[in-house]
Amino acid sequence: MHDDSRLTEWEQRAALPLAVGSLLFLGGYAVRVLGDGLPGPWRDLCLAVTGTMWALFVLDYVVRWRLSGQGAAFVRRHWLDTLVVVLPLLRPVRVVKTYEAVQRRHGRPRLALHLRVIVYAGLSVSLLGFAGALSVYHQEHTAPNATITTFGDAVWWTCATLATVGYGDVAPVTPLGRIIAVGLMACGLALLGAVTGSFSSWLLQVFSREDDERPPG
Amino acid sequence: MHDDSRLTEWEQRAALPLAVGSLLFLGGYAVRVLGDGLPGPWRDLCLAVTGTMWALFVLDYVVRWRLSGQGAAFVRRHWLDTLVVVLPLLRPVRVVKTYEAVQRRHGRPRLALHLRVIVYAGLSVSLLGFAGALSVYHQEHTAPNATITTFGDAVWWTCATLATVGYGDVAPVTPLGRIIAVGLMACGLALLGAVTGSFSSWLLQVFSREDDERPPG
Amino acid sequence: MHDDSRLTEWEQRAALPLAVGSLLFLGGYAVRVLGDGLPGPWRDLCLAVTGTMWALFVLDYVVRWRLSGQGAAFVRRHWLDTLVVVLPLLRPVRVVKTYEAVQRRHGRPRLALHLRVIVYAGLSVSLLGFAGALSVYHQEHTAPNATITTFGDAVWWTCATLATVGYGDVAPVTPLGRIIAVGLMACGLALLGAVTGSFSSWLLQVFSREDDERPPG
Amino acid sequence: MHDDSRLTEWEQRAALPLAVGSLLFLGGYAVRVLGDGLPGPWRDLCLAVTGTMWALFVLDYVVRWRLSGQGAAFVRRHWLDTLVVVLPLLRPVRVVKTYEAVQRRHGRPRLALHLRVIVYAGLSVSLLGFAGALSVYHQEHTAPNATITTFGDAVWWTCATLATVGYGDVAPVTPLGRIIAVGLMACGLALLGAVTGSFSSWLLQVFSREDDERPPG
Structure with missing residues (x-):
């Protein structure tokens, strides 16, 4: 789209911070969310850190714009970045990308593609799942008739959702909790696709290798 | 099957309307369905619009026949069209096709095939899910012992079904509601197939590209 | 394994009956199972038909042996046939195979492989699902605390199981009902594999066709 | 990594025991776990066998180290082995690998790769499922409000989890039981991936064979 050297430079420098x-x-x-029993100042500090980081994300978005x-x-073109600015809890997933870039810069040997897909899908889903569990708990634990207390x-509940198992022994009851749940279901579908797709393509590779090794017939 | 120019012309002209x-x-x-509190005339207008459109679909079907x-x-050959005439709530899915045709006519660049499959599957499933949620709500909300109120x-409930998660905290209890539910489950399976299939084929493409770039061995 | 012409002839002649x-x-x-209100003689007739057919299956097995x-x-080699003799409710699935053979003999054009996989998977799963629903109902509807009444x-419940949705609003409670349920879950997994696999391979075919049509680059 | 002949020899010799x-x-x-009614000495014997075997696993780990x-x-490099030493219930899965090695040494014909994947995935999942059901039962059956009694x-419950169906009529309530459950869900996802992947790659092979046999066009 655009090959601004300054934009690229900004992105490289800003990635790690x-x-x-x-x-x-x-x-x-x-x-x-979890520290109900913490003294007031600590809670304020957490709020300040959270707010400052969000401000940083907005700043980064504006600078890149x-x-x-x-x-x-x-x-529109960077709608994913726009979404992440609005919902900063999705942001930690980009850590996976930064981590890979750092690994590559240090010359670490890369894993086989199948393993990489599984590892990155697992990491992303863990981060999203943790953020999802936090925000669902935040929404639900004070709601009347809540089962997630x-x-x-x-x-x-998050694990059962991501694996598309869905026992339903506990389930969100508030509208916002259910909207987050739908997002987690989408992650679960994507995870399933990643696991199944990796397996399927790994099998196909093994097949074609066996076909090469074996005399035809 | 048939290369009638008049049929093709009709289909092209009728697509957008x-x-x-x-x-x-x-x-x-x-x-x-949702406007329980609307004044009578508005409800009658909605009924009239719905009925007129259904009549249009039947007209289109007869003309094409x-x-x-x-x-x-x-x-028999156009059994899908026949089904859509009987169950007009399935019709909106064809909007996705028309939308693509309009995009192409305007020369918009097409998305990569993987993205297109995901986007079209997502759009179709959203439309079907909305129609399904409407009709399940229509069937269920007045039933005794209903959990979908x-x-x-x-x-x-529709989202949990389409993702094949299925918590079961709410579930249809009427026979018609359950028949619609089975249709939504089939959509969910197809969505899962689309997501997984896209992922799997995308991975395989990346593999074969890497194999080409890398020296063998 | 064995190319006995008499065995092959028997198998061809016996397939349709x-x-x-x-x-x-x-x-x-x-x-x-369903005709609780039928008069006694009709119920006896059904029992006789069922028993006679089972005897026929055993006869066919012995002749082929x-x-x-x-x-x-x-x-051991024909363990699937052995299983079917013991659990004759699995037998109807072979109708799908016979149906295909008859279609081919009559020279009907075969569907594309993707469609065939979906159609045969759908037919097999419908037959197995019907047999499973019957036998689960048979086991469950008189059990204490049963939810499947x-x-x-x-x-x-069978549809929710085959789609791996699993609401759990109704679920088997007897040991035998649960064993049948596990069999249906396995069918559900296989159905999911068939749908996903067909989608995935169809996408890959479309990709490779697009790659061929399009100038490289 | 290391081609120590002594390590390889040890591994070959130790595999079967x-x-x-x-x-x-x-x-x-x-x-x-299951023998609540057994007399004391038998229970002590079981505990002794279990403990001795665990000690053997640790010994094998140390020798290989x-x-x-x-x-x-x-x-770090053998993190899977390290995990198995800590959680010896995962160990029986390696039996599948040993079984294959023994089969190969005896010159038994190998199954087609698709069948092998299905068979080995089925065997591994059965062993893991049995171990999981045992330990979940062990954790849950004495817990207050337990549904798994x-x-x-x-x-x-294990079968419903591995098939990602998840009725939720029974579900673990203790923290440890739920952690084991999450592990079983991961197995279920992998099983789904194996089934779907085998199906998908089998279909693709059949397609490419049909393409070869059939004249192009």
Whole structure:
């Protein structure tokens, strides 16, 4: 689309700090949601960290928008970035990408593609699942008739959702909790696709290798 | 099968009006089902719109039947069209096809095939899911012992069904509601197939590209 | 394994009668299970039909065993046939195979492989699902604390199981009902594999065709 | 990584005894968990067998560590072995690998790759499912508000989980039971991937064969 050297430079420089910021955001949110018994100042600190990181994400988005030299089209073309600015809990997933870039820069040997897909899908789904469990717990645990009343319940429910098992012994009852749940179901479908697709393509590779080794007939 | 120029011409001309009609049908049905508090005349208007559109679909079917010059074989060969005439709520899915045709005529660049499959599967499933949630809500919300009592419940249940998660905290209890549910499950299986299949073939493409780039060994 | 012409001849001649017998067996069992209000003689007739057909299956198995000239090895090599003799409700699935053979002999054009896989998977799963729903209903509807109390419940539960959705609003409670349920789950997994696999390979074919048509680059 | 002949020799020699030991471990654990009514000495014997086998696994791990000549890196490189030493209930899965090696040494004809994947996935999942059902039953049956109160319930729940059906009529309620459940869900996802992947690649092979046989056009 655009080969601005300044934009590329910004993105490379900002990647690592933003990855750290994403984890700080997630950590701050987690402590804020789970730390009911924490003294007030600590809770305020968490809120401040979370807010500052969000502000950083917005700043990064604005800088990239200006450097790109695109107008309103930037919002549409980079709709995933736009979404992440609005829902910063999705941000930590980009850590996986940054982690890979750092690994490559240090010359670490890359895993086989099948393993990489499984590992990255697993990491992304874990981060999304943790963020999802946090926010579902945040929404649900004070709702009337809620079945998800502890964070353990939320994690258990998240795992059952991501594996598309869905026991239904605990399930969200609030509208916002259910919207987050639908997002997690989509992640579960994608995870299933990643696992199945890796398996399928790995099998096909093994087949074609066996076909090559074996005399025809 | 048949290369009647008149049939092709009819189909091309009717595509856009019918697509608009499909959305009107869905909208009218939605207002009719959800608008319990609407004044009588509005409800009658919705019923009229829905009925008129259905009549249009039947008209289109009859015209195409006559133009095709086929006898009773038309019903069997175009069984999908026949089904759609009987169950017009399935019709809006064809909007996806029309939308693609319009995009192509305007020379918009097409998405990569993987993305297209995901996008079209997502759009079709959303439309079918909306129609399914509407009709399940329509059937269920007045049934005794129903667990799906609000439209929000119906949408939530539809999402859990399409992702094959199936919590079972709410579930249809009427025979007709369950028949619609089985149709939605089939959509869910197809969606799963589309997501998994896209992922799997995308991975295989990436593999074969890597194999080409890399020196063998 | 063995190219006995007499065995092949027997198998070809017996295929159609046995297919009809399988459907009679399923029909007789269905009337027997569902027809609680039927007069006694009709119920006895159904029992007689079911029993006779089972005897026919055993006869066919014994004839093929003798013609094959294999000893005890026949039981192991043809373990699927052995299983079907013990659980004759699985037999109707072979109707799908016979139907295909008849279609081919009459020179009907074959469907594309993807469609055939979907159609045959759908037919097999429908027959197995019907047999499964019947036998689960048979086991469950008189059990204490049963949730599957009508045949409609059994069919609904079977559909939710085959689609791997599993609401759990109704579920078998007897040991034998649960064993049948596990068999249906396995069918559901296979159905999912068939749908996903067909989709995936269809997509890959479309890709490779597009690659051929399009100039490289 | 390392081609120590002594390590390879040890691994070849230890494979069969360790496979037998794994099954003894599983059997001893099963009797211990299920045999509530057994007299004390028998229960002590089971505990002794289980403990001895675990000690053997640790011994094998230590010997291989020393023979490998690697330091702490061994723990990371062989993380799967490390995991199995900590959670010896996972060990029986290796029996499948040993069984294959024995079959090959005896010159038995190997199954087609698709069948092998299905058979090995089925065997592994059965062993893991049995171990999972045992340990979930062990954790749950004495917990307050438990729904899994008999071993039959545990097996039923395990099957519903592995097929990703998840009725939720019975479900674990203790933290440890839920952690085991998450592991079983992961197995279920992998099983789904194996079934779907085998189907998908088998279909693709059949397609390419048909393409070869049929004249183009």
